[in-house]
Amino acid sequence: MAYNSKPAHHEEYQRKQHREEMKHQVLTFALMILFTFIAFGMVIMEVDTYFIIPTLIILAIVQVAFQLYYFMHMKNKGHDMPALMMYGGAAVALLTIITFTTLIWW
Amino acid sequence: MSTAVAQKRGLGAAIWDYLTTVDHKKIAHLYLYAGGLFFLIGGLEAMIIRIQLMKPDNNFISAGLYNEMITMHGTTMIFLAAMPLIFALMNAVVPLQIGARDVAFPFLNSLGFWLFLFGGLMLNVSWFTGGAPDAGWTNYAPLSTTSPGHGVDYYVMGLQISGAGTLIGGINFLVTIVNMRAPGMTYMRMPLFTWSVFVTSTLILFAFPALTVGLFLMMFDRMFGSAFFDVGLGGNAIIWEHLFWIFGHPEVYILILPLFGAFSDIFSTFSKKRLFGYSAMVFATVLIGFLGFMVWAHHMFTVGMGPIANSIFAVATMAIAVPTGIKIFNWLFTMWGGQIKMTAAMLWSVAFIPSFTIGGMTGVMLAAAAADYQYHDTYFVVGHFHYVIVGGVVFGIFAALHYWWPKMFGIKLNEKLGKLAFWPFFVGFHLTFFIQHFLGLMGMPRRYWVFLEGQGLETGNMISTVGAFFMAIGTLIFVYNVIYSAKKEKKADGDAWGTGRTLEWAIPSPPPHYNFVQTPLVRGLDPLWVEKMDGKEGMTPAEPLGDIHMPNASFLPFMMSLGTFIAGFGFIYQVDNKAWLIAVFAGMGILLGSMLVRSVKDDLGHHIHKEEIEEDIKKGVAK
Ligand code: HEM
Ligand SMILES: [Cu+2]
Numbered sequence: 130m131a132y133n134s135k136p137a138h139h140e141e142y143q144r145k146q147h148r149e150e151m152k153h154q155v156l157t158f159a160l161m162i163l164f165t166f167i168a169f170g171m172v173i174m175e176v177d178t179y180f181i182i183p184t185l186i187i188l189a190i191v192q193v194a195f196q197l198y199y200f201m202h203m204k205n206k207g208h209d210m211p212a213l214m215m216y217g218g219a220a221v222a223l224l225t226i227i228t229f230t231t232l233i234w235w
Numbered sequence: 236m237s238t239a240v241a242q243k244r245g246l247g248a249a250i251w252d253y254l255t256t257v258d259h260k261k262i263a264h265l266y267l268y269a270g271g272l273f274f275l276i277g278g279l280e281a282m283i284i285r286i287q288l289m290k291p292d293n294n295f296i297s298a299g300l301y302n303e304m305i306t307m308h309g310t311t312m313i314f315l316a317a318m319p320l321i322f323a324l325m326n327a328v329v330p331l332q333i334g335a336r337d338v339a340f341p342f343l344n345s346l347g348f349w350l351f352l353f354g355g356l357m358l359n360v361s362w363f364t365g366g367a368p369d370a371g372w373t374n375y376a377p378l379s380t381t382s383p384g385h386g387v388d389y390y391v392m393g394l395q396i397s398g399a400g401t402l403i404g405g406i407n408f409l410v411t412i413v414n415m416r417a418p419g420m421t422y423m424r425m426p427l428f429t430w431s432v433f434v435t436s437t438l439i440l441f442a443f444p445a446l447t448v449g450l451f452l453m454m455f456d457r458m459f460g461s462a463f464f465d466v467g468l469g470g471n472a473i474i475w476e477h478l479f480w481i482f483g484h485p486e487v488y489i490l491i492l493p494l495f496g497a498f499s500d501i502f503s504t505f506s507k508k509r510l511f512g513y514s515a516m517v518f519a520t521v522l523i524g525f526l527g528f529m530v531w532a533h534h535m536f537t538v539g540m541g542p543i544a545n546s547i548f549a550v551a552t553m554a555i556a557v558p559t560g561i562k563i564f565n566w567l568f569t570m571w572g573g574q575i576k577m578t579a580a581m582l583w584s585v586a587f588i589p590s591f592t593i594g595g596m597t598g599v600m601l602a603a604a605a606a607d608y609q610y611h612d613t614y615f616v617v618g619h620f621h622y623v624i625v626g627g628v629v630f631g632i633f634a635a636l637h638y639w640w641p642k643m644f645g646i647k648l649n650e651k652l653g654k655l656a657f658w659p660f661f662v663g664f665h666l667t668f669f670i671q672h673f674l675g676l677m678g679m680p681r682r683y684w685v686f687l688e689g690q691g692l693e694t695g696n697m698i699s700t701v702g703a704f705f706m707a708i709g710t711l712i713f714v715y716n717v718i719y720s721a722k723k724e725k726k727a728d729g730d731a732w733g734t735g736r737t738l739e740w741a742i743p744s745p746p747p748h749y750n751f752v753q754t755p756l757v758r759g760l761d762p763l764w765v766e767k768m769d770g771k772e773g774m775t776p777a778e779p780l781g782d783i784h785m786p787n788a789s790f791l792p793f794m795m796s797l798g799t800f801i802a803g804f805g806f807i808y809q810v811d812n813k814a815w816l817i818a819v820f821a822g823m824g825i826l827l828g829s830m831l832v833r834s835v836k837d838d839l840g841h842h843i844h845k846e847e848i849e850e851d852i853k854k855g856v857a858k
Binding site: 217225229 | 393409413437440442443445473474477481528529544662854
């Protein structure tokens, strides 16, 4: 960080990586904005609710995934433990929801 | 070292030291003192219950007070005694076992303790303000939502506050174990105690939010006129039961797993053998944690979930017996052919095996859903869970305290007195609870104030009460031992038992407040043993001797917890008089103000200089 004594080819490699990263982020950002427009558009144009609800949920899930994997860097190395914890928590939450919908309000 | 310095500075300074400490070893002491005190209070409540049930139609305490007794006994023992005592062990041992100088978030560690303590105090204040909670430790609606007075409000606020502390503690240990292991300490080289604390912390992270949500709904129903559990207004009382047990069943594994880990370390140390089937033990621990989330509805077989749900949960529950069985056999094989040293710690551990196995067996009986219609809410269930909780958790805490006492306090507990405490407790435990299975099968329901004459329940209840007195005697001898040993026992070695295998035994007892002079290099499972077998004195360092960075003490965690404590009272009493909202705002003000101070004031910690460390090494207090 302080004194940069890395060899030149390493620096070159890193710069390339950063450019790559930047490209991904811009791309996902554009996609997320597009998804938001689609979501709003469908509601404004009063598309059939049976179509709208599942589509909105799918779009939301994709956006969350983009957020986590691209903006919060979960796609990079060393994020196995956070991933394990998040999926574990999601599984418990899902189990709770299934219980409440099947066992309580049957 | 630091205690000695504090003593010279006088009592006030020592108290201030503990109020502001962020050192995991001192926080372990705090958890131990507070948990021990609540254990004695909960024990006293248990004795009152047993005296009431000593003979038929007894009038020792009134029916209402009896309900308060059983509620507070259960709540105190689970949340205010067992949990903090486990946190005491986690704090005292885990950073040492992974070669770290403190936990990942020392400030949060202190905050977790103070929240727990203020939550516990809040619950017990209810005794003096018109009645304790009286709807059972499970606090089922609508019994709880319709309970008059403020007792149940104290349950809700007290557990909410102490539960926040537990959640903070759990997250802290997760991060500590993931991030702070010494070089070379891979996951599959972690001691079993650290492994089980890791799994337990994960369970805390996933299970406690269910309790938090349940308590919030309960709080709104009782204090702000909502109707989540009120059938008359379209609510559903069963929601509470599900939320409670989604938390509650993982909770019983949160309690037992750390002690499974402690037993594993104790068996291998005192058998002078490496643990039999290490990877199977790790696998079983993880599997128990995983399955622990799939079985909560076995507490609700008689609610009317229907035969399909009942069968699924019955099979899932029975499946847990398999990894548990793996563990039991591995402990037996660890001892098999070992050079066994029957210390007090070992005595508690050996006694645990048959006691806990009986509890597991009655558990499988209860898991047979059809049969549970007979057992449910009888003394059979009381017998079952005391066999697993006392025979597992409490025996484990005693064993682990004997084992790690020298590391925590620099002296061993007296071995003779330790064994003298064990025998009455062990005999009393079986006297008290074995007979309760039969009382249950004969039809004695749990949580009833009196039982009637001439139904054949007299002898069994008398035996049970006598047993409880034996357990009380055992506990008092243990307390006496603590005081006696503090006065009479001489200083323990770093490797106090001579056969230590894990990193905590590589440093002095008690360790200096930075634990390790140099972070050790871990070269295998049981790292200290590996070095001993290579003929080395201690660990190979992984870094040169240098300055050590340590966190600063802080009074803010105490203030933040005090704030929530005050706000808690405000919430409870604003139902009667809106003027109490002032307490809510004042309390929240203290909380948020402290948080603001914390975030605007930079606290970068301090350095311990190389010269000081060299001085400590010369004096023999660091290694
Ligand atoms: C083989 C393992 C186990 C099985 C199969 C099992 C099964 C069960 C079942 C079916 C019940 C419900 C009985 C009823 O209310 O009718 C129950 C209750 C209970 N179990 Fe276990 N259990 C096991 C281990 C444990 C452990 C390790 C602990 C704690 C350390 C524990 C603590 C409890 C408690 C506290 C209750 C009663 C809660 C209450 O209603 O107040 N159990 N168990
Ligand atoms: Cu259970």
